[in-house]
Amino acid sequence: MEDLPPRPRPTLSSLSGAAGVSVSTVSRALKGDPRISARLRARIAALAQEAGYQPDILARAMSSGRTGLIGLVLGPASNPFYAMLLEEIVRQAAARALRPLILHAGPGPIEDRTAEALLQYRVDGCLVTSADMSSRAAEICARSGVPVVMINRVPRLHASAASCDNLEGGREMGRFLRAGGHRRAAVIHTGGASSNGIDRERGFSETFGAGKGEVALRFDGRSSYEGGWEAGQAIAALPAKKRPDCLFAVSDIIAMGAMDALRDAGLRVPRDISVTGFDSIPDAARPPYAITSYEQPVAAMVARGLDLLAARIAHPAAPDEAVLLRGRLVVRRSARLP
Amino acid sequence: MEDLPPRPRPTLSSLSGAAGVSVSTVSRALKGDPRISARLRARIAALAQEAGYQPDILARAMSSGRTGLIGLVLGPASNPFYAMLLEEIVRQAAARALRPLILHAGPGPIEDRTAEALLQYRVDGCLVTSADMSSRAAEICARSGVPVVMINRVPRLHASAASCDNLEGGREMGRFLRAGGHRRAAVIHTGGASSNGIDRERGFSETFGAGKGEVALRFDGRSSYEGGWEAGQAIAALPAKKRPDCLFAVSDIIAMGAMDALRDAGLRVPRDISVTGFDSIPDAARPPYAITSYEQPVAAMVARGLDLLAARIAHPAAPDEAVLLRGRLVVRRSARLP
DNA sequence: CGGCCTCATGCAAGCGTTTGCGCTCAATCA
């Protein structure tokens, strides 16, 4: 490839010079304004095409006020679920001509410096998938009128949300395990105040318990493989008669850790104990795990989340809205069947 | 929290009104220009602080030409290695007041629409971690003078790069397995034209072969768990006397798949066959895997990559530069020790 | 005491778009 010298970026002004018309005419022509004659529009379009013209979004933002940027807050990379979400968000955002600006990724709260970027870059809106927004960040968003949509989170403060129906997912898992003849269940929760985890556990207890089953044990899985592993060890260490015959982890990554620990201790899954999770991440579907899980409708969640965000951007005064999407139980080999 | 009405964003102009000085004075005062008296500077700083002033980066970009945005191209989420990279990049970029704008995430080449975003948003530079840049995208970057730095990739076309010394990593792994008494090795490569994989394999062959060992078999691992699994099945299906006594997968995700398939077929690791990988992702360190691997110095790669990018942004004419960083062998239980 | 220099600050142009309004010209109407 030859080493072309970087030629100056074509602008409306340079195009207008080439076409012999005014800048405003070029601007209107390129966006198909009917006030410009069809012939001129075609001529200008050809010129722009040839010059490789790309509108300068920043300049556009200055006058239109819209940047096309959306802030993105991501959870810890150690949970593959967030990687799935990221990919889906990037794909769908691109289709809507929105560009995700990463504000935060990883564990822990959002730093103040990050919240500032949100203002400095005039993001049109903000998508939060995980980490608790620090209250200051939330306040900044609210005060400066930046709409926030949570995906995979219940709405808090000033925000809309699109999430999985965790309660129903938990219920379905409870029914499934009960139907499979299980009598004593252990639940591995997140430990934190994650409303997702809480709802999933609550739904589970409702149906498993109501089926005359018993949710005898609760463990802290710390939302991580390691936490799940420790919980699994604790369960394996129980005397055989006190041991649960099934376990429900509120996320797959926890379930994987628990399953590995149970097997490490010599227990067989699902013969000695059934293991189930939540999310249905690809990792949990791999042969050694094959974890029965409740699949979150990720694509739909992202789609509805972006819908909500677009709506809030268009009508900032609209009331907050929360949509709940039902997932689907995916039966694999980690739990005894009914 | 009360529902504060969104107050208008403070600007240099509004501050200048409040301070009774001109806009340019405020601008200079806020960036510590010594031409403004210390007293006035302090007064203005206080005012800005109180009003919660945040500079509008977009407007600044219009005149200064610098956006602080860097385009980010990410590999498929199915490989946790990219999630690690992402987290590290976000963290380090924030410390340098750079904001990553996600251009692409996932498998497959970059779409043209995406390459356009790169121009429309006037990114200062571009960080590429994986997916092959389509030649058109590369041309766009070169022609419009956008510096590109590859992390975890060898430099191609117009680009600098910071990557792991894959060749040396492969060599070290070869020496290690030879020292462990292995005689016949299988290599699971990426299948594609990934220079990373090629270098790792080449280094491995050099030292393992030179130690009078034999690299008898090569399999296509397709850079994925599934590919690794299939390769593992193929290896397990070999008659015992033709079976290799060790295997080197050019990435951990492949090694995990292979290991699971080998065990699924009844082989014991490392007793029947040693398994090693590359990257040292956290997943591969988990107890059931405990894969001996070559750790990429991710933090250093990102740091040097951003250094290179910053340098190229400051001096666009500077020659391309490639830095190679040595990793470190992490010995775990998946391979017999010397 | 006039000229010159320094210090502190203001003026205004410019970055690339968008958009309300006004202008010109030709065609149509009375």
Add this chain to the structure above:
DNA sequence: TGATTGAGCGCAAACGCTTGCATGAGGCCG
């Protein structure tokens, strides 16, 4: 034939910031 109208296009302001240059007030020198 003069007035009305619509189509087609240009003018200019505005968005918030940066920056080269101009300006004014003092202080110093000769």
